[in-house]
Amino acid sequence: xxxxxxxxxxxxxxxxxxxxxxxxxxxxxxxxxxxxxxxxxxxxxxxxxxxxxxxxxxxxxxxxxxxxxxxxxxxxxxxxxxxxxxxxxxxxxxxxxxxxxxxxxxxxxxxxxxxxxxxxxxxxxxxxxxxxxxxxxxxxxxxxxxxxxxxxxxxxxxxxxxxxxxxxxxxxxxxxxxxxxxxxxxxx
Amino acid sequence: xxxxxxxxxxxxxxxxxxxxxxxxxxxxxxxxxxxxxxxxxxxxxxxxxxxxxxxxxxxxxxxxxxxxxxxxxxxxxxxxxxxxxxxxxxxxxxxxxxxxxxxxxxxxxxxxxxxxxxxxxxxxxxxxxxxxxxxxxxxxxxxxxxxxxxxxxxxxxxxxxxxxxxxxxxxxxxxxxxxxxxxxxxxxxxxxxxxxxxxxxxxxxxxxxxxxxxxxxxxxxxxxxxxxxxxxxxxxxxxxxxxxxxxxxxxxxxxxxxxxxxxxxxxxxxxxxxxxxxxxxxxxxxxxxxxxxxxxxxxxxxxxxxxxxxxxxxxxxxxxxxxxxxxxxxxxxxxxxxxxxxxxxxxxxxxxxxxxxxxxxxxxxxxxxxxxxxxxxxxxxxxxxxxxxxxxxxxxxxxxxxxxxxxxxxxxxxxxxxxxxxxxxxxxxxxxxxxxxxxxxxxxxxxxxxxxxxxxxxxxxxxxxxxxxxxxxxxxxxxxxxxxxxxxxxxxxxxxxxxxxxxxxxxxxxxxxxxxxxxxxxxxxxxxxxxxxxxxxxxxxxxxxxxxxxxxxxxxxxxxxxxxxxxxxxxxxxxxxxxxxxxxxxxxxxxxxxxxxxxxxxxxxxxxxxxxxxxxxxxxxxxxxx
Numbered sequence: 058x059x060x061x062x063x064x065x066x067x068x069x070x071x072x073x074x075x076x077x078x079x080x081x082x083x084x085x086x087x088x089x090x091x092x093x094x095x096x097x098x099x100x101x102x103x104x105x106x107x108x109x110x111x112x113x114x115x116x117x118x119x120x121x122x123x124x125x126x127x128x129x130x131x132x133x134x135x136x137x138x139x140x141x142x143x144x145x146x147x148x149x150x151x152x153x154x155x156x157x158x159x160x161x162x163x164x165x166x167x168x169x170x171x172x173x174x175x176x177x178x179x180x181x182x183x184x185x186x187x188x189x190x191x192x193x194x195x196x197x198x199x200x201x202x203x204x205x206x207x208x209x210x211x212x213x214x215x216x217x218x219x220x221x222x223x224x225x226x227x228x229x230x231x232x233x234x235x236x237x238x239x240x241x242x243x244x245x
Numbered sequence: 246x247x248x249x250x251x252x253x254x255x256x257x258x259x260x261x262x263x264x265x266x267x268x269x270x271x272x273x274x275x276x277x278x279x280x281x282x283x284x285x286x287x288x289x290x291x292x293x294x295x296x297x298x299x300x301x302x303x304x305x306x307x308x309x310x311x312x313x314x315x316x317x318x319x320x321x322x323x324x325x326x327x328x329x330x331x332x333x334x335x336x337x338x339x340x341x342x343x344x345x346x347x348x349x350x351x352x353x354x355x356x357x358x359x360x361x362x363x364x365x366x367x368x369x370x371x372x373x374x375x376x377x378x379x380x381x382x383x384x385x386x387x388x389x390x391x392x393x394x395x396x397x398x399x400x401x402x403x404x405x406x407x408x409x410x411x412x413x414x415x416x417x418x419x420x421x422x423x424x425x426x427x428x429x430x431x432x433x434x435x436x437x438x439x440x441x442x443x444x445x446x447x448x449x450x451x452x453x454x455x456x457x458x459x460x461x462x463x464x465x466x467x468x469x470x471x472x473x474x475x476x477x478x479x480x481x482x483x484x485x486x487x488x489x490x491x492x493x494x495x496x497x498x499x500x501x502x503x504x505x506x507x508x509x510x511x512x513x514x515x516x517x518x519x520x521x522x523x524x525x526x527x528x529x530x531x532x533x534x535x536x537x538x539x540x541x542x543x544x545x546x547x548x549x550x551x552x553x554x555x556x557x558x559x560x561x562x563x564x565x566x567x568x569x570x571x572x573x574x575x576x577x578x579x580x581x582x583x584x585x586x587x588x589x590x591x592x593x594x595x596x597x598x599x600x601x602x603x604x605x606x607x608x609x610x611x612x613x614x615x616x617x618x619x620x621x622x623x624x625x626x627x628x629x630x631x632x633x634x635x636x637x638x639x640x641x642x643x644x645x646x647x648x649x650x651x652x653x654x655x656x657x658x659x660x661x662x663x664x665x666x667x668x669x670x671x672x673x674x675x676x677x678x679x680x681x682x683x684x685x686x687x688x689x690x691x692x693x694x695x696x697x698x699x700x701x702x703x704x705x706x707x708x709x710x711x712x713x714x715x716x717x718x719x720x721x722x723x724x725x726x727x728x729x730x731x732x733x734x735x736x737x738x739x740x741x742x743x744x745x746x747x748x749x750x751x752x753x754x755x756x757x758x759x760x761x762x763x764x765x766x767x768x769x770x771x772x773x774x775x776x777x778x779x780x781x782x783x784x785x786x787x788x789x790x791x792x793x794x795x796x797x798x799x800x801x802x803x804x805x806x807x808x809x810x811x812x813x814x815x816x817x818x819x820x821x822x823x824x825x826x827x828x829x830x831x832x833x834x835x836x837x838x839x840x841x842x843x844x845x846x847x848x849x850x851x852x853x854x855x856x857x858x859x860x861x862x863x864x865x866x867x868x869x870x871x
Binding site: 070090091093094095096100102103104105115116118120124135138139142144156160163165166168169228 | 246262287288291370371423425426427428429430507510511513514517588590591592611614615616617618619620621622623624625626654657660661662730731795826827830832834835836845846847848
């Protein structure tokens with residue numbers, strides 16, 4: 058496969074770290090050379106949290122250059138819009154969970170919160186696409202990341218990353234009820 | 246599948262996807278490090294996360310969160326001169342705290358060996374500056390290794406430990422944020438049999454007392470050790486040439502680049518992309534600099550561009566080397582102030598390269614990706630006790646009050662809508678700064694904040710000073726019973742390490758005359774205490790306490806039968822005063838297009854700290870469906 062840059066983002070506390078770790082391991086299990094890097098520290102407190110995952114034989118740095126992400130995976134709409142405009146490559150794809158976490162600027166009326174159409178326009182302007190994911194009766198918001206991964210598997214955006222590889226990664230990363238719930242969600 | 250700590254402690258060699266910080270922890274076990282100390286600070290706390298994952302009975306090392314970085318350094322020094330291989334690690338600015346003892350280490354015969362891991366933070370991702378700690382190395386005669394990748398961090402730690410033991414000298418392993426947190430597949434070696442702790446201190450191994458003229462033989466020895474290490478860096482496999490398209494002529498000129506650590510990776514990507522015969526000398530064993538290797542590189546090229554991250558350190562040393570040796574190569578460097586700041590990502594290094602050699606690195610015509618308007622800055626979590634404190638305190642302050650911030654989650658109080666804690670220098674600066682603001686000031690009240698971990702870390706000397714002079718300001722201790730910002734590490738006041746040290750009793754014993762303690766959720770009472778304390782003539786303290794709710798909720802969610810509670814807004818009562826979103830500012834509130842306020846249940850933790858802020862009591866606990 059060609060080199061692939063996967064940029065993941067969301068708001069601190071949403072579970073970007075787990076999403077990134079699951080995909081990193083699943084891609085590795087699918088036989089790819091992987092490099093990744095996460096945000097830690099201050100931004101984890103409700104700020105924009107990002108994670109880079111790069112697949113390819115000749116990748117040196119784990120950081121995706123701006124405007125070079127082939128796939129953007131976002132856990133929140135505004136962060137999806139930010140990534141679509143700053144990070145998405147020509148012909149790239151955005152998939153996002155449609156959670157809406159307003160910024161202080163939104164609440165104080167200084168900025169408008171982006172709509173799906175605006176996000177789509179940004180992606181289309183780069184000859185790309187934007188896919189919205191939302192699950193009405195999801196019991197636990199902390200499972201939104203798994204809903205997204207499931208959709209990515211369905212869309213076959215990362216060749217070779219299937220339910221089996223993702224499940225194996227989950228088994229390595231969690232246990233007990235949480236593992237059970239996530240595995241069930243993946244298989245439904 | 247093995248558990249994380251089982252992987253970490255596996256005696257056999259294995260390959261695994263590991264983060265830089267975790268890889269360094271594995272290297273410590275392979276190298277047989279006996280004593281490891283630290284104070285929490287990004288980007289390094291995950292090293293401790295790994296070390297602490299190992300059950301106590303399985304450890305043949307001692308790990309300790311010290312009160313601050315200086316104490317951590319001294320413990321590592323003490324154990325090293327007892328014959329134990331030791332390691333101390335902390336963030337970039339942690340070295341400032343440690344520096345009084347750290348700068349002496351190069352003079353000492355460290356019989357057990359000592360590796361100092363520094364987490365520098367180019368880009369100031371979670372720091373108050375982006376200081377370049379390579380300066381400290383030169384000041385202290387201590388060698389520096391700068392890995393570019395997690396795998397190299399692991400290998401370099403092993404090499405640093407070996408050299409440190411062999412030459413009985415300190416060695417710095419300088420990591421940067423994205424080396425600490427990068428992940429990749431790493432080939433690990435084996436862990437040997439445990440050797441046990443030593444208690445071999447002997448003054449004859451020294452001397453260890455550098456006073457007046459006794460300094461000079463020690464200083465001389467430190468410099469001689471550096472000379473020895475220069476021979477090692479000359480031959481180090483960590484210093485190497487990358488030439489994907491050879492090292493030929495371009496328009497009759499031979500071009501080269503010198504760089505180090507992570508920016509060198511950015512340059513490698515750019516060399517791959519450019520496809521021309523420019524090569525790169527990557528110097529990752531960077532101090533002492535391999536002069537022969539660099540001279541040879543310069544002599545073989547017509548133009549060499551030096552690209553290093555942050556300050557111009559390598560640049561000045563290479564230029565002076567070229568001058569001394571009369572090397573004719575033209576040396577090019579970064580030009581603007583902007584290029585001295587921030588991380589050198591691949592797109593930024595491309596711009597530097599194309600600025601000098603547009604014939605090789607075409608000037609970037611990609612559309613500029615403007616930063617997306619509508620920033621999302623970090624903020625206090627839903628239910629955070631600090632939010633209740635800021636909300637209550639703000640209302641209690643007389644016009645013109647100066648508020649002094651400090652380091653911790655409560656630094657976020659400076660942002661909208663609270664705008665409190667208007668200046669910040671360093672850990673624990675607030676009491677000293679506040680005292681200075683009171684001098685000759687009859688007109689404006691002064692109020693300082695400090696976190697509970699910081700209180701013990703660096704707060705005490707300035708508090709004692711404030712008591713002695715009875716400086717007229719109020720200190721608010723923002724107590725949350727943990728070191729929250731860096732990931733909930735214990736501190737002296739939490740009772741998780743030894744017996745809890747009471748902040749109240751410490752203050753009493755100092756002779757502080759005005760001390761009040763209050764849970765921050767009791768906003769009204771807290772506001773009263775603040776007014777009272779500001780009226781008090783002289784130094785006063787209010788301990789504004791509430792447990793970190795992020796930590797608390799994590800613990801709650803693990804419990805059997807946990808039900809997530811929420812608050813809701815009674816739309817019939819709501820008169821849209823907007824206090825909840827504009828003044829209290831909990832991120833769980835959502836402002837809808839029709840102007841109504843609702844609760845985002847993904848975020849709300851049902852703590853109810855917002856309830857007293859509503860002037861018409863429209864916020865209340867939601868009756869959850871069974």
